[in-house]
Each structure stands twice: as C-alpha cells, then as structure tokens.
Amino acid sequence: MSNVLLGLLSFPVMLGLIFLRVPIGIAMLATGVFGSFLITGSFNPMLAQFKSLTYSTFSSYSLSVVPLFLLMGAFATLSGMSGKLFDAAASWLGHRKGGVAMAAIGASAGFGAICGSSLATAATMGKVALPELKKYGYSGALSTGTVAAGGTLGILIPPSVILVIFAVQTEQNIARLFMAAFLPGILAAIGYIIVIAIYVRMAPGSGGQRERVPYGQRFSQLVGIWPVIAVFIAVIGGIYTGIFTPTEAAAIGAAGTGIIALATRSLSRRGLSEVFLSTASATAMIFFIVLGAAALNSFLALSQLPQVAAAWVGDQGLNPWLVLTVVLLLYLVLGCVMDSLSMILLTVPIVYPMMLALDFGLAPDDFAVWFGIIVLIVVEVGLITPPVGMNLFIINSMAKKVRLSETYRGVLPFVASDIIRTIILVAFPPITLALVWLFY
Amino acid sequence: MGQDVTLRVHQFLPAQAPIPSQAIAPWAEAIEAESDGRIAVELYPAMQLGGAPDSLFAQAQDGVVDVIWTVLGYTPGRFPKSEVFELPFLITNGEDSSEAFYNYVMENSADEFASVHVIALHTHGPGLFHSKDPIATLEDLQGMKVRGGSRIISNMLGQLGAEPVGMPVPETAEALSRGVIDATTVPWEVTPSLRLTELVTNHTGFSGEQGLYSQTFGFVMNRGTYEGLPEDLRAVIDANSGIEVSRAFGAVMDAGDEAGLQIAVDAGNSIVTLDEEETARWKEAAQATIDQWFADMDAIGIDGQALYASAQEHMAAVSGQ
Amino acid sequence: MFQDNSPLGRSVYGLAKGLALLGGVVMVAVIIMITLSIIGRTFIWAGLRPILGDYELSSMGIAFTVFTFLPWAHLERGHAIVTLITDRFGPRFNAWLLVITDAMMLATAAFIAWRLYDGMLDKFAFRETTLLLRVPLGWAYAAAFVGASVFVIVAIYVLGRSVTNAVTGRTEPDRAGAEI
Ligand code: NA
Ligand code: NA
Numbered sequence: 001m002s003n004v005l006l007g008l009l010s011f012p013v014m015l016g017l018i019f020l021r022v023p024i025g026i027a028m029l030a031t032g033v034f035g036s037f038l039i040t041g042s043f044n045p046m047l048a049q050f051k052s053l054t055y056s057t058f059s060s061y062s063l064s065v066v067p068l069f070l071l072m073g074a075f076a077t078l079s080g081m082s083g084k085l086f087d088a089a090a091s092w093l094g095h096r097k098g099g100v101a102m103a104a105i106g107a108s109a110g111f112g113a114i115c116g117s118s119l120a121t122a123a124t125m126g127k128v129a130l131p132e133l134k135k136y137g138y139s140g141a142l143s144t145g146t147v148a149a150g151g152t153l154g155i156l157i158p159p160s161v162i163l164v165i166f167a168v169q170t171e172q173n174i175a176r177l178f179m180a181a182f183l184p185g186i187l188a189a190i191g192y193i194i195v196i197a198i199y200v201r202m203a204p205g206s207g208g209q210r211e212r213v214p215y216g217q218r219f220s221q222l223v224g225i226w227p228v229i230a231v232f233i234a235v236i237g238g239i240y241t242g243i244f245t246p247t248e249a250a251a252i253g254a255a256g257t258g259i260i261a262l263a264t265r266s267l268s269r270r271g272l273s274e275v276f277l278s279t280a281s282a283t284a285m286i287f288f289i290v291l292g293a294a295a296l297n298s299f300l301a302l303s304q305l306p307q308v309a310a311a312w313v314g315d316q317g318l319n320p321w322l323v324l325t326v327v328l329l330l331y332l333v334l335g336c337v338m339d340s341l342s343m344i345l346l347t348v349p350i351v352y353p354m355m356l357a358l359d360f361g362l363a364p365d366d367f368a369v370w371f372g373i374i375v376l377i378v379v380e381v382g383l384i385t386p387p388v389g390m391n392l393f394i395i396n397s398m399a400k401k402v403r404l405s406e407t408y409r410g411v412l413p414f415v416a417s418d419i420i421r422t423i424i425l426v427a428f429p430p431i432t433l434a435l436v437w438l439f440y
Numbered sequence: 441m442g443q444d445v446t447l448r449v450h451q452f453l454p455a456q457a458p459i460p461s462q463a464i465a466p467w468a469e470a471i472e473a474e475s476d477g478r479i480a481v482e483l484y485p486a487m488q489l490g491g492a493p494d495s496l497f498a499q500a501q502d503g504v505v506d507v508i509w510t511v512l513g514y515t516p517g518r519f520p521k522s523e524v525f526e527l528p529f530l531i532t533n534g535e536d537s538s539e540a541f542y543n544y545v546m547e548n549s550a551d552e553f554a555s556v557h558v559i560a561l562h563t564h565g566p567g568l569f570h571s572k573d574p575i576a577t578l579e580d581l582q583g584m585k586v587r588g589g590s591r592i593i594s595n596m597l598g599q600l601g602a603e604p605v606g607m608p609v610p611e612t613a614e615a616l617s618r619g620v621i622d623a624t625t626v627p628w629e630v631t632p633s634l635r636l637t638e639l640v641t642n643h644t645g646f647s648g649e650q651g652l653y654s655q656t657f658g659f660v661m662n663r664g665t666y667e668g669l670p671e672d673l674r675a676v677i678d679a680n681s682g683i684e685v686s687r688a689f690g691a692v693m694d695a696g697d698e699a700g701l702q703i704a705v706d707a708g709n710s711i712v713t714l715d716e717e718e719t720a721r722w723k724e725a726a727q728a729t730i731d732q733w734f735a736d737m738d739a740i741g742i743d744g745q746a747l748y749a750s751a752q753e754h755m756a757a758v759s760g761q
Numbered sequence: 762m763f764q765d766n767s768p769l770g771r772s773v774y775g776l777a778k779g780l781a782l783l784g785g786v787v788m789v790a791v792i793i794m795i796t797l798s799i800i801g802r803t804f805i806w807a808g809l810r811p812i813l814g815d816y817e818l819s820s821m822g823i824a825f826t827v828f829t830f831l832p833w834a835h836l837e838r839g840h841a842i843v844t845l846i847t848d849r850f851g852p853r854f855n856a857w858l859l860v861i862t863d864a865m866m867l868a869t870a871a872f873i874a875w876r877l878y879d880g881m882l883d884k885f886a887f888r889e890t891t892l893l894l895r896v897p898l899g900w901a902y903a904a905a906f907v908g909a910s911v912f913v914i915v916a917i918y919v920l921g922r923s924v925t926n927a928v929t930g931r932t933e934p935d936r937a938g939a940e941i
Contacts, residue, residue, distance in 0.1 A: 021847045021855075022862050023840040026869050048502030049490060051880030054873050055905055056492035059824030061816055067823060067830075071788060171486075175614070242618025244799065245611055247819060251795040258792075276785030277778070277833060284834030285841055287827045291873075298490030302448075337845045388845050498883065517890035517897070585805060591893050594813075603805055606816055606893045620802065 003039050007305030010035050014296075014346075024342045025288035032295030039302050049298065057291050061247060062168045067283040068250035069159050072235075073115035074275040075257035078266050081228050082124045085110040086132070088221040093193075094210035098200035100136045101146040101207055102193045104129035108150030109189040110225065112157035113232040114257060116164075117282065118340075118383055122151025122391045126398045138207040140402030142199060145410025148391040149192055152380045152418075155340070157185035158236055159253070162340055162379070164246070165290070166372045169348050172365070174246040175239045179435045180369045184377065184425055191417040199413055227263075231256035240439065286341060293345035306353045314357035323358055324426065327351055328378050335382020339390060343379050362429060369436055370429045374422060381418045384411050443480040445673060447471070447665070450500075451509040452493040455485040458629060458696040463689045464509060464659070467559075467680060475676045497658065501555045506665045512656045513590045520742060521549035522561075522656060524751045526592045527733060528726035529646075531563050531654040532759060534697070538562035538690030539683050540754035541656060548750055553658070557666035559681045560659040562689040564627045565697040566651015567593075568644060570636050571623030572616070574710060575644040578721050587612055587624040593653055596729040597625070600722065613639060625652065628704075629696030637704045643711045647719040649759065659689065763921035773918040777832040780911050784829030791822035814894035821891070821901050828908025832915040835866060838933075856927040863923045867916035874909035881906055 010031050017027040033046045057063070076082075089106035093099045108125045115121050126147045133143040155162050158178035167174040200207045235253035238244035244252060261267040261275075300306055313323065334343055352371070360367055383391045386408040396407045425432055449468065453460050460483070468481035487493060489505055496510035497518070512519045513526065522545055524530070531537035542561045545553065553561075569575050571584065582601040588594035594604040605621050609630075615621045616639045623640070631637055646652060666677060704711060714722065730748065737744030764770050798815040805811075812818070834840060842862075847855055885899035926933055 018843050019846045020862075021842050021844060021858055022865060023842050025840060026862070026865050029869060030865070044502075045504045047876065048499070048504045050872070050876035051502070051883060052495040052498060053491055054877055054909075055824060055880060055902055056495055058827040058905070059820045059901075060492070061820050064819055064823035067788060067826060068792070071785075071792075173614070242614045243620065245614075248795055248799055251792045251819075252799070255792050255796055258789075272785075273782060276782050276788075277837075279788075280781040280784060280830035281834045281837055281839035283827060284830040285839050288831065288834070288840055294490055298488075301484060301488040301490070338843055339841050342841055388843070513892075515887070515889050516892055516895060517888045520888075583805060585802070591895065594893055603810060604813075605802070605811060606814060 003303040004305050004308045006035060006038055007300050007303030010296075010299070010303075018338075018342075023288070024339075024346075025292035028289065028292030028296040028346070032292070032297070032299040035299040036295075036302055039299070046295070049295075053294055054291060057294050058287055060168070062174070063164070063287070063290065065164050065174070065247045065250045066161055066286055067279060068247065068254050069116035069161055069164070070282050070286075071275065071279045072159075072231075072250060072254040072257050073117050073120045073154075074279045075254060075261045075267075076111065076114045076228075076231075077120055077124045078271050078275055079257060079261035079264050080266055081114075081225070081257075081260060081264075082107065082111055082128045084221075084225050085228060086125070086128045088218075088225050090132070090210060091213040091218045091221045095212040096197075097209060098142075098196040098207050099209045100129075100133055101138060101142060101196045101200075104133065104146050105150045105153070105189055105192045105196065108147070108153045109157055109185070110228060112153040112155070112185070114159075114228055114235070114253065115154050116159040116161040118151050118153075118155040118380065119390055119394060121154025122148055123394050123398070125150055126395050130395075130399055133207070136208040136210060137205075139203070139205075139406075139410070140399060141406040141410030142196070142203075142206045143410070144392075144395045144399050144402050144407040145412075145414055146192070146196065148384050148389070148395040148407065148411050149195075149414035149418075151391045151395070152383055153185060153189055153192075155380050156181060156188050156377065158182060159239075159250070160376070161286070162344060162376055163372065165286070165341060166344055166348065166376065169293075169345070170352055170368050170372065172368045172372065175242065176365075176369050176436050176440060177372055178236065178239055178246075179439060180373050180432050181376070182435055183431055184373055184421070187421055187424075187431075188377075188418070191421050192414055195413045195417045227256075227260045231260070289342055289345055293349075296346075297349045300349050306350050309350055310353040310357040313354045318358070320358035320360050321426075324355065324360075327355065328374065328422065328426070331375065331378040332381060332385070335379055336385045337388050338382065340376075340379035340382055343382065344375065348375075360429070362433075366429070366433055366436070370425075370432045373432050374425055377418065377422050377425070381415060381422075384418075385415055386411075444478045445665075445669060446480045446482060447506040447661075448482050448484060448489070449507040449509070450484045450487070450489050450496060450505040452487050452496065453485060455483065457485075457633065458692050458699075459509065459657075459689065460485050462695070463692045466688075467659075467685065470680050471676060474679065475673055479673055479676065497556075497660070500660050500662050503662045503664055505662070507559070507659070507661045509657065509659045512658055516591060519549065519552045519656075520737065520740060521747055522552055523592070524733070524744070524747050525563055525654055525656050526590055527730050527748065527751075528592075528596050528653050529650040529723050530751060530755060531566065531651055532649040532755065534563055534565040534690035534693030535687050536690070536758040537565075537654060537755065538686040538693075540751070540758045542683050542686040543757070544751050544754045547754075548747055553660065555663065556660040557663050557677075557681075558658065558660050559677070560685040560689050562657050562659075562686045562693070563654040564629060564657070564690075564693040565654075566645065567625050567627050567653040567655075568646070568651065569623055569625055569642075570631065570640045571642045571644065572640050573622065574642045574712065575623070576712060576714070577718060578725060584623055585621045587615070587621050589625070589655065592729060592733065593625060595732055596653065596726055599728040599732075600725050609634075616640060627651070627654075627693070627697055628700030629693050631700040632703055637700075637707045637709055641707075641709045643704055643709060645711075645713050646722065647713060647716045652722075657689070659685070763918060763925045765922070769918065770922075773915060774836065776911055777836045777915050780829045780908065781833035784826040784908075787822050787829070788826045791819050791826075794818055794822075814891065814896075817891040817894060817896070821896070824901065825904045825908070828905040828912075831870075831908060831912045835870075835912065835919060836915050840866075852932055853927075853930070856923070856930075856932065859923045859933070860920070860927050863916070863920040867913070867920050870909070870912045870916040874906065874913050877902060877906050877909050 090103035881902035
C-alpha cells in the first residue's frame with residue numbers, strides 16, 4: 001500500500017475511533033504511532049520520538065500562552081465583572097425592543113475581550129443574563145439562543161485560544177491574527193444584535209424591554225467597567241504594539257484579572273482552587289489533543305499526503321473559490337458533531353497546504369491570516385449548530401425549564417447571521433486584512 | 441523505483457533557505473546520482489516530521505530519521521568541547537572556519553559525535569551587530585538591549601557592557617521593531633529572512649579577518665543507517681562526507697553573507713567597520729568571556745585553554761592557505 | 762474499592778487535586794516572574810534589568826504545570842470526546858465502551874510516562890541544559906515525570922472505577938468536562 005494511501009485511510013480510521021467515544025487526543029496519537037509503524041516498518045522511530053516529544057510540546061514557548069489565557073479567563077469569570085458588563089450594556093441598550101438580549105450580546109463581546117474561550121463566556125454570561133432575560137419576559141428560545149451565540153464572541157474577539165493554536169500550527173504571527181479577528185468579531189456582535197431586532201419584531205411577545213436609564217447613570221456604569229477595559233488594552237494593546245510577546249501579554253492579563261478578582265473580594269481560597277482546577281481541565285484537554293496532533297502530523301508528513309494533496313489540488317486548475325466553499329461547508333458539517341479545537345488540529349495539516357496551493361490573489365501571509373479567521377468563524381458556528389453544540393448544551397442546562405428543541409430553534413437565526421457574515425468576509429478579504437495592513 | 445534505501449533528512453529551516461536549498465539539496469542530488477538511484481533521499485524541511493529543533497540531534501542518534509542538520513548550540517551542554525568555536529573573535533569566513541572546525545572536532549571532540557556518523561560540521565560567517573542606533577565605539581554599546589543567541593554570546597554582551605536579552609529567533613524581528621530590544625547579533629546570512637535591514641539601519645563589524653562570534657552546525661547520520669548500508673553505497677556516503685562537504689556548507693553561509701550585505705547596501709543602511717584600534721578594545725573586553733569559558737570548562741574537568749589553543753591552531757592552518 | 766468516596770478514591774482525588782493546585786501555584790510564580798522581568802526590561806534606564814533566562818523559565822514552568830494538570834483532567838473526564846453516536850446505545854454498552862477507552866487512556870498515560878523516563882535518562886546522560894541558565898534538562902524532565910506518573914496512577918484508578926461500574930451496573934455521574 002502506498003504511503004499516501006495510508007495517510008488518506010488514516011482519516012476514516014481515526015474518525016471511526018472518535019465516534020466510538022475514544023478521546024480525540026488518543027485517537028490522533030494512536031493513529032500517528034501505528035501509521036508511522038506501517039510506513040517505517042518499526043516502532044523505534046516513534047518510541048524514540050516520544051522520549052522528547054511530550055516535554056517539548058508542553059514546553060513550547062508559543063503554546064505557553066494558552067494556559068495563561070485560560071487562567072486569565074477563569075479569574076475574569078470569578079471576579080463578577082460579567083455582571084457589571086451586563087449592567088453597563090443594559091443601561092445603554094435595555095430600553096430598546098429586544099434590548100435586554102442585545103445587552104447580553106454586548107456584555108458577551110466585552111467579556112470576550114478578556115476571555116479567550118467560548119464556553120467560559122457563554123457560561124458566565126448565562127449566569128448573569130438568563131435570569132434578567134426571564135424577568136423581562138423573553139422566550140426560552142430567544143434567551144438561550146442569544147446567550148449561546150454570544151458565547152462564541154469569546155473566541156471571535158481577541159484574545160482567542162483557538163487562534164493561538166492555529167497560529168502555532170501554521171507558523172503565523174499571533175499578533176497579526178488577533179488584529180485580523182477584531183473587525184470580524186465586532187461584525188459578529190452587530191450581526192447578532194440585528195438578529196435580535198428582527199426576531200422580536202417577527203415574533204411579538206418573545207421579549208420585553210427595560211426602563212430607559214438617564215445618561216448620567218449610563219456613563220457612570222461605563223466607568224464601572226474600567227478594569228475590563230484596562231486589562232483588554234494592556235493585553236491586546238501590548239500584543240499589537242509588540243511591547244509584549246503574546247505569552248507575556250497573557251501573563252499580564254492573568255495578573256490583571258487576578259487582581260480584579262482580588263479587589264472585588266471574590267478571590268477566596270475556594271475560589272482560587274476553582275480557578276486553578278478549571279484552568280487545569282481545559283489546559284490538559286487542549287495539550288493532550290495538541291500532543292496527539294503532533295504524533296499525527298509527523299505520520300502525515302511521512303506519508304507525504306499533505307504534499308501530494310497540495311500538488312494535486314494545485315494541478316487540477318480548480319476554481320479556488322469553489323474549493324474554499326466546499327472546504328468551509330465540510331467544516332460546517334463536521335462542526336455539527338465535533339469540537340472546534342480538534343477540528344482545527346485534525347484538518348489544518350492537510351487543508352492549509354492545499355489552500356495555499358490555490359491562488360486567491362493574496363500574499364501567502366495575508367492568505368494565512370484571512371483563511372485562519374474564516375476557518376475560526378466556521379468552526380465556531382459549530383459550537384451553536386444542532387445537534388452537537390457545546391454552547392447549546394451548557395446554556396440549555398442552565399435554563400432548567402427550556403427544552404433543548406427550543407434552544408435549537410432559538411439559535412438558528414444567529415447561525416444564519418454567522419453564515420451571512422462568513423460569505424461577506426470570504427467575498428471581501430480586505431475587511432479582515434484592513435487592520436493588519438494598516439499596522440504592519 | 442528500484443531504490444534500495446531511503447534516507448529521510450530532517451531539519452528546522454524552510455526548504456528555500458540557503459543551507460537547505462544550496463547545501464542539503466545538492467548533497468541529496470549527488471547521493472542519488474552517484475548511487476545510480478539506489479539511494480533515495482527525502483527532504484523534510486521546517487521540522488515537518490515533528491519535535492522541536494533541539495530534538496534534531498537525538499532524532500538522528502535514535503533513528504527517528506536518518507539524517508539531520510542542526511545548530512549544535514540548540515542542545516547546550518551536549519557538545520562542551522566543540523563549543524569553543526562559539527568564542528569571540530576566533531572564526532573568519534564560513535568556508536575556512538568550517539574546515540578548521542571539522543579538523544578540530546576530529547582531533548579533540550570526536551567523542552561528542554560518537555553516537556552518530558558525521559557527514560559535515562561547519563560554522564557560519566562572522567557574526568556582527570545590527571542596531572537601531574549606531575555603534576561606533578565600545579561606549580555606544582553600554583546599556584543597549586541586545587539579543588544574543590547562546591550563553592557565550594549573552595555572557596559576552598554583558599561583559600562588553602550591553603544588556604543581554606535572551607529571546608527565540610522568531611521573536612527577534614517583532615522585538616526590534618517595537619523597541620523591546622535595540623540590537624541583535626547575527627551573521628549577514630540571517631538578515632534577509634528576518635527582514636532586519638528594514639528594522640534597523642546600522643550594522644557594525646570589525647577590522648581584520650575575525651568576526652565577533654560564530655555558531656556551529658552538524659549534518660549527521662544515524663549510525664545504524666550508515667553501518668547498515670551495503671559497502672558500495674556506504675562508499676557513496678563517504679565520498680560525500682568530510683572536509684570538502686563541510687567547506688561547501690560554510691561557503692553557502694559566506695554566499696548568504698554577501699547577499700545579506702548587498703541588501704543592506706542597497707537599502708542605504710550605514711555599515712560600519714570598526715578600525716583596528718577600536719577592534720582591539722573590543723577584543724580586550726571580550727577576553728573576559730573567554731576566561732569565563734575556561735572557568736566553566738574547568739568546573740566540568742575539561743582543559744579549556746588547551747582546546748582554545750588547538751582551535752586557534754586549526755584556524756591559523758586554514759587561514760594560511 | 763474503586764469508588765470516589767472510598768479511601769482509595771479519596772486519596773487518588775487528593776493526589777490529583779493537590780498536584781493540579783501545585784501546578785496552579787507554579788503558574789502564578791511564572792506570571793510573577795514574567796511581570797518582574799517586563800518591569801526590569803522597561804526600567805533598564807533606571808538601573809533595573811530583566812530576569813536572565815525568563816523565556817526558558819516560563820517554558821519550564823508551564824511544561825511542569827501542564828503535566829500536573831493531566832491527571833486531574835482525566836479524573837474529571839475533561840478530555841474531548843464525541844458522544845453523538847454512542848448516545849444512541851444503551852447504558853450497558855456505554856459502560857463497557859468506557860472500560861475500553863479508559864484502558865486506552867491507561868496505555869497512553871503509561872506510554873507517555875515510559876518514554877518521558879527514557880528521555881530523562883538521555884538528558885542526564887548527555888548533560889543537556891537550558892540555553893542561558895544552564896539548568897540541567899534532566900531535572901525539568903524529572904519534574905514532568907512526577908505529573909506523568911500520577912497520570913498513570915489516576916488512569917489505573919479510573920479504569921478500576923469504570924470496570925466496577927460496568928460489572929455492577931452503576932453509571933458514572935455526569936461530569937461537566939472541559940471545553941474552551
Ligand atoms: Na476572546
Ligand atoms: Na455543533
């Protein structure tokens with residue numbers, strides 16, 4: 001059997017394992033180790049490789065940014081800033097039609113600016129926003145749909161853990177990717193707010209509004225969220241201006257949100273232990289998959305599949321935009337059953353060189369950034385597409401009286417806005433690249 | 441396709457960088473041609489087969505791959521005796537210094553490479569300063585934040601009065617452009633890939649043949665792979681190993697230096713060569729680094745002074761050619 | 762024996778939790794170190810200086826941290842899985858499936874620890890050190906090996922727990938799991 005064919009066959013085998021509930025990291029690692037055995041005829045290369053592979057993967061300076069961002073988000077979650085963010089957003093938006101839901105989106109965007117993960121954003125904002133939404137008569141479908149969709153802003157607005165992983169995998173600059181994510185992230189928030197405005201008009205009685213708040217109070221509540229703004233500016237500003245490396249910025253951010261938690265007196269011994277343990281679970285989950293991906297990638301490189309696939313796609317004279325559309329649709333489908341990180345780690349080694357071989361009229365570095373952002377958006381849609389969407393599950397479990405089918409129904413308009421946004425960003429690369437071009 | 445053996449060559453730079461494209465690829469072609477296609481060489485650039493650059497040497501030793509090219513300084517402590525070629529103001533151009541380094545290792549530190557089969561050993565050309573503000577005298581360096589790529593270089597920067605900042609290469613360009621560091625030390629060969637000439641406008645080298653410092657590289661093969669080759673194929677490898685191959689790798693470094701220098705000249709940057717008197721001051725200041733290295737070697741039971749003397753002899757021998 | 766409220770279960774939980782918390786403390790130490798180094802770098806003009814080897818210290822610290830987190834994540838079922846298809850099968854099928862995947866996790870943990878141990882011996886034998894501080898890498902590997910060993914212990918316990926559950930027909934309580 002040719003090595004390329006082996007590489008190709010490894011995917012159905014691996015997906016089979018994954019669908020049989022084998023932890024994704026193990027499926028990738030085992031496929032890598034056994035695949036490499038089939039190519040080299042010996043286990044020795046992989047045995048030798050693993051003498052240093054685990055440690056060198058875990059000690060990668062670029063990846064050390066990941067646990068630090070997770071810790072930063074965990075402190076932010078603990079600190080109760082989500083409540084202040086919601087209050088501030090609600091004082092500006094709450095009196096509009098559907099305004100309380102809009103405020104939940106605004107607060108999610110704000111929280112996303114200091115939290116690099118989607119689920120943490122969804123869960124934190126769910127705690128704050130769901131009771132308020134209920135109080136003002138929002139339907140279960142709209143409430144849970146809003147908060148689940150808002151959670152994806154945690155990843156779309158920088159800092160973003162998934163973007164870090166993509167940057168490391170494709171050897172791109174994290175700062176450039178964060179910069180590129182900014183406008184699409186804002187567009188996402190605006191898109192969700194428009195969805196809510198249309199939703200409450202088309203389904204009257206699905207949501208109410210709050211009393212109008214005088215401007216003095218609105219501004220004083222904006223002032224109240226200054227620590228969030230300060231941390232965001234320090235972290236993202238520090239990365240954008242290059243004063244800090246991403247790892248340093250994440251350390252500063254974790255210190256910043258830790259101090260906020262301390263200042264708001266939420267940092268008890270118990271709270272600190274919760275912060276550490278939730279960071280531990282998420283960190284280990286990510287690094288375990290990254291380790292599996294390292295073994296898998298090394299096998300795939302040996303099989304020459306990525307090189308052959310890229311050359312093949314380049315030779316076919318296919319329409320690049322058609323290929324991109326097919327790839328994005330595949331991501332969308334895969335996203336209905338899989339988590340975004342695994343999807344990226346699993347597919348990028350094959351898909352990225354293939355896409356690089358096509359001509360989109362962009363410089364390679366610009367293409368990498370643009371493609372990275374679009375893939376990020378599409379895999380994040382996976383978090384809110386039925387039947388398997390982690391954000392849907394977590395939010396639904398928090399809203400005890402809402403059926404899962406209602407949540408599925410409520411989130412669909414948000415998925416639609418995601419798809420429209422993706423089409424816009426695909427059609428107009430400058431929207432994504434403008435800030436990058438401006439600053440680099 | 442009728443080949444008897446496949447050699448997998450792994451290294452950390454992209455395929456189009458000077459050494460991979462102008463030294464390793466021609467070597468691979470020569471091997472394939474001279475073996476009548478019985479040896480197939482597969483090139484894996486940019487750590488495609490996995491692991492970090494600092495695991496490359498172990499990969500060759502343990503047979504993860506067959507051949508690797510690496511910076512010896514990526515595994516500090518592993519090649520203490522070979523490290524002498526990193527000392528300040530020892531090496532000259534890449535081609536001659538590579539021959540001297542190869543001969544030096546064969547005479548003094550072959551044991552450090554006993555676990556592999558050596559194909560080539562080489563250095564890069566003279567390292568020098570690339571800075572935002574001009575460095576015309578030793579005083580200009582005082583308090584300047586400078587990146588150094590190894591402990592010897594960092595020690596030296598500190599002893600020369602600079603503030604050494606340790607930092608991975610990929611971070612350098614960004615750090616320079618944002619003022620985290622004011623200067624960096626690399627040979628000209630590296631400057632195009634880092635786009636250094638766009639980030640700094642001053643480059644400071646030294647009078648005389650010797651450069652500020654160098655780094656050392658190894659192009660080595662798994663011992664089992666080498667010994668398992670049939671005799672005639674081993675002869676093909678042997679014919680493409682040793683001093684001449686080492687010189688060829690060094691020559692690629694020199695050509696890269698010229699190309700890098702030309703880019704800086706074309707950009708209209710200020711390129712300063714310190715005069716003999718000023719260079720002598722730097723050499724004097726850098727003596728502390730050499731003494732420090734002697735002390736470090738003493739501590740692990742190695743006669744650093746004798747090794748340094750041998751390195752100087754080997755350098756003198758090639759310079760006389 | 763293999764129950765979370767048994768003496769064995771409580772000790773394994775204590776061990777994994779204690780180690781993860783230690784990892785958290787090391788992470789905080791890394792954060793403080795990085796902050797001090799940035800301050801030192803910013804105020805070089807005032808006579809301060811960055812911490813020598815800050816990059817390698819943070820790499821080493823975070824590597825140790827990640828190793829200390831592995832056991833806890835497995836104990837708490839934090840690793841990413843896809844249950845879309847298996848949810849359609851009955852609890853008995855899933856209980857035995859869990860036994861198989863937990864055995865795979867034990868094999869993986871043992872594999873990681875075994876290779877890491879050999880890697881540690883190599884690092885000591887070849888006297889490899891970090892770049893600037895010249896910390897012997899063998900010690901960094903040894904610290905990581907502590908985490909890897911506890912990972913194996915936890916994997917044994919978790920396998921025992923799922924075997925017991927499969928045999929007795931109990932089901933494991935749902936755990937939140939980790940997500941990002
Ligand atoms: Na974010
Ligand atoms: Na989904």
